[in-house]
Amino acid sequence: MGDPAKTRPIRKMTTKEITRFRSHIWRRTLGCWPWLGARSSNSYGNFKLDGYVFKAHRIAYQLEYGRIPPGKLVCHLCDNPRCCNPNHLFTGTQRDNMRDRETKGRNAITKLTDDDVRAIRQLKKRNCPVSQRRLAKWFRVSPVTIQRILAGTRRNQFD
Numbered sequence: 001m002g003d004p005a006k007t008r009p010i011r012k013m014t015t016k017e018i019t020r021f022r023s024h025i026w027r028r029t030l031g032c033w034p035w036l037g038a039r040s041s042n043s044y045g046n047f048k049l050d051g052y053v054f055k056a057h058r059i060a061y062q063l064e065y066g067r068i069p070p071g072k073l074v075c076h077l078c079d080n081p082r083c084c085n086p087n088h089l090f091t092g093t094q095r096d097n098m099r100d101r102e103t104k105g106r107n108a109i110t111k112l113t114d115d116d117v118r119a120i121r122q123l124k125k126r127n128c129p130v131s132q133r134r135l136a137k138w139f140r141v142s143p144v145t146i147q148r149i150l151a152g153t154r155r156n157q158f159d
């Protein structure tokens with residue numbers, strides 16, 4: 001359903017292709033890394049490989065962390081569709097993304113799914129420079145909840 005570029009698996013790229021891909025990213029020391037190449041109407045970066053269009057942030061994720069689990073979407077913690085900074089990317093489900101769209105702009109507090117907890121821990125493991133307040137905002141929970149998850153006092157079964 002939806003845009004196939006959002007879930008299409010990405011094959012292993014050659015060094016030359018990776019260099020071409022990276023030449024479109026403005027890699028800064030801090031903050032978001034904007035995609036400077038072609039973009040789709042919803043602002044996501046587009047990269048062509050074998051004649052197919054792929055989402056730039058998905059490629060950026062895969063190059064850094066390895067294959068995207070099947071059926072998973074790569075989500076932006078920074079809410080910036082152009083961003084290709086791997087530190088700002090994590091894998092989530094279609095449901096997470098829909099929920100994000102539904103609650104955007106509202107301060108609805110939602111319950112964390114197991115996937116959310118995994119994503120939060122995944123971000124911590126990489127020493128993600130994103131603040132707990134930012135994480136709380138993205139996942140629409142209180143900063144205390146994030147703090148507890150990071151401290152490991154909640155849902156230890158996922159450690």
Ligand SMILES: [Zn+2]
Pocket residue numbers: 031032033078079080083084085088
């Ligand atoms: Zn970003």
